[in-house]
Amino acid sequence: xxxxxxxxTVALIGMGGTMxxxxxxxxxxxxxxxxFPYKGEEAASAxx
Amino acid sequence: MESALLAGLQGLLDGPSHLELGQIVMILTxxxxxxxxxxxxxxxxxxxxxxxxxxxxxxxxAGLMEKDGVLRFFYDTGVLTEVFPLLIFVGIGAMxxxxxxxxxxxxxxxxxxxxxxxxxxxxxxxxxxxxxxEAVAIGIIGACDGPTAIYVSSKYAxxxxxxxxxxxxxxxxxxPLIQPPIMRLLTTEKEKKIVxxxxxxxxxxxxxxxxxxxxxxxxxxxxxxxxxxIGMVMLGNLMKECGVVERLKxxxxxxxxxxxxxxxxxxIGATMEAGKFLRLETLMxxxxxxxxxxxDTAVGVLFGKLMCLLTGGKINPLIGAAGIxxxxxxxxxxxxxxxxxxxxxxxxMHAMSANAAGQIGSVIAAxxxxxxxxxxxxx
Amino acid sequence: MATSVxxxxxxxxxxxxxxxxxxxxxxxxxxxxxxxxxxxxxxxPVSGVLKEIKVSSGQAVDAEQVLAEIE
Numbered sequence: 001x002x003x004x005x006x007x008x009t010v011a012l013i014g015m016g017g018t019m020x021x022x023x024x025x026x027x028x029x030x031x032x033x034x035x036f037p038y039k040g041e042e043a044a045s046a047x048x
Numbered sequence: 049m050e051s052a053l054l055a056g057l058q059g060l061l062d063g064p065s066h067l068e069l070g071q072i073v074m075i076l077t078x079x080x081x082x083x084x085x086x087x088x089x090x091x092x093x094x095x096x097x098x099x100x101x102x103x104x105x106x107x108x109x110a111g112l113m114e115k116d117g118v119l120r121f122f123y124d125t126g127v128l129t130e131v132f133p134l135l136i137f138v139g140i141g142a143m144x145x146x147x148x149x150x151x152x153x154x155x156x157x158x159x160x161x162x163x164x165x166x167x168x169x170x171x172x173x174x175x176x177x178x179x180x181x182e183a184v185a186i187g188i189i190g191a192c193d194g195p196t197a198i199y200v201s202s203k204y205a206x207x208x209x210x211x212x213x214x215x216x217x218x219x220x221x222x223x224p225l226i227q228p229p230i231m232r233l234l235t236t237e238k239e240k241k242i243v244x245x246x247x248x249x250x251x252x253x254x255x256x257x258x259x260x261x262x263x264x265x266x267x268x269x270x271x272x273x274x275x276x277x278i279g280m281v282m283l284g285n286l287m288k289e290c291g292v293v294e295r296l297k298x299x300x301x302x303x304x305x306x307x308x309x310x311x312x313x314x315x316i317g318a319t320m321e322a323g324k325f326l327r328l329e330t331l332m333x334x335x336x337x338x339x340x341x342x343x344d345t346a347v348g349v350l351f352g353k354l355m356c357l358l359t360g361g362k363i364n365p366l367i368g369a370a371g372i373x374x375x376x377x378x379x380x381x382x383x384x385x386x387x388x389x390x391x392x393x394x395x396x397m398h399a400m401s402a403n404a405a406g407q408i409g410s411v412i413a414a415x416x417x418x419x420x421x422x423x424x425x426x427x
Numbered sequence: 428m429a430t431s432v433x434x435x436x437x438x439x440x441x442x443x444x445x446x447x448x449x450x451x452x453x454x455x456x457x458x459x460x461x462x463x464x465x466x467x468x469x470x471x472p473v474s475g476v477l478k479e480i481k482v483s484s485g486q487a488v489d490a491e492q493v494l495a496e497i498e
């Protein structure tokens with residue numbers, strides 16, 4: 001494989017992949033927050 | 049008797065007579081690192097052991113990096129096996145609060161944009177004639193994250209390890225100088241003044257505990273070769289958030305991190321032998337590393353502009369600069385810059401979200417890169 | 428009509444810069460907060476006279492908490 005095929009492949013899949021994985025994580029966080037919403041009393045007990 | 053005396057004396061004179069110019073230069077370089085760490089406060093926890101290691105390894109005849117040398121032992125045990133950076137990751141996970149990111153998950157994408165410097169620098173390094181795997185190791189300076197850079201470069205281009213890690217750690221502490229000019233240049237007056245609302249979205253403890261587990265499983269499935277990195281960071285974070293293994297958490301962020309930082313720094317310094325370090329390559333790596341962080345900042349801000357456009361002007365593009373891993377320096381820079389243009393602008397918490405995303409982003413970017421390389425049958 | 432000076436984020440009050448009854452101009456620093464180990468100056472959103480100060484230095488504040496009133 002010549003260096004430019006290598007370079008552009010790693011760069012494009014790398015950037016796209018990083019974006020995709022982080023986007024996936026943001027969805028997972030939204031999902032987690034939906035399933036386990038914050039309830040006021042937790043803060044009080046956590047501070048104790 | 050006389051000849052024995054002379055021979056004994058000769059043992060004391062051998063050192064100075066074997067001292068070469070390169071070694072003198074490297075001893076001075078090590079001293080410069082000590083100076084930067086001690087007098088200037090640039091990442092002293094790392095630059096001090098690195099600088100001292102560099103001095104030790106350039107003393108003629110001492111043989112600290114020869115077979116059975118003490119620094120060789122540390123290097124082979126911890127760096128060659130990649131164990132040291134991984135242990136540091138546990139400590140980082142235990143020290144990092146992902147709350148700002150959980151409060152504001154839409155900003156996570158900025159943490160991806162802040163890694164693009166890695167890949168753009170890789171292309172630049174190839175253009176300058178570096179080998180494929182060397183280019184990978186140089187690009188990773190753009191992760192702006194010491195342990196990530198050490199992990200990747202010790203895997204693919206151990207001969208560049210010292211240059212890469214010195215670049216990564218020095219530029220991390222120079223973030224407050226490197227970023228502002230780029231932020232100013234790429235944003236309009238109007239964008240700089242955008243006021244972002246107050247973030248107030250508390251997160252439940254269950255979410256905080258599940259986050260590291262979910263991230264580990266999801267991200268590792270996509271990028272399996274990055275599992276050691278992601279797994280160790282998230283293990284640390286799980287220990288912090290669950291609150292039931294206080295002792296392990298405490299040990300990770302204190303004793304383990306401290307011991308490993310010392311040994312890691314010394315080992316990196318030990319790779320700075322004159323013959324291996326005093327090359328044009330080293331200067332090129334340092335230069336490209338700086339470019340990598342400039343590109344990270346630029347792409348982050350440009351992505352911030354895109355998000356600003358898509359949200360109808362609700363996002364201040366300046367926070368894009370915080371999508372790198374240098375936490376919390378970068379978020380602070382954004383707060384200070386934002387308030388320069390609009391005193392009523394408080395960007396800190398938004399920038400913290402982007403900054404926490406940048407910390408995950410750098411690990412994910414490395415993980416993705418390792419997996420892509422593996423997929424292509426390289427490395 | 429009174430305008431509130433509100434805390435832009437969770438933090439601690441480091442210093443109250445103005446006194447009750449004092450005239451403040453828009454963008455004058457009213458309170459200095461500490462958040463994430465950083466000093467954050469909180470400024471007056473409008474010009475007017477400081478009618479009430481609701482916090483004192485050392486106090487922990489929540490985001491959106493009212494710090495002072497300007498009239």
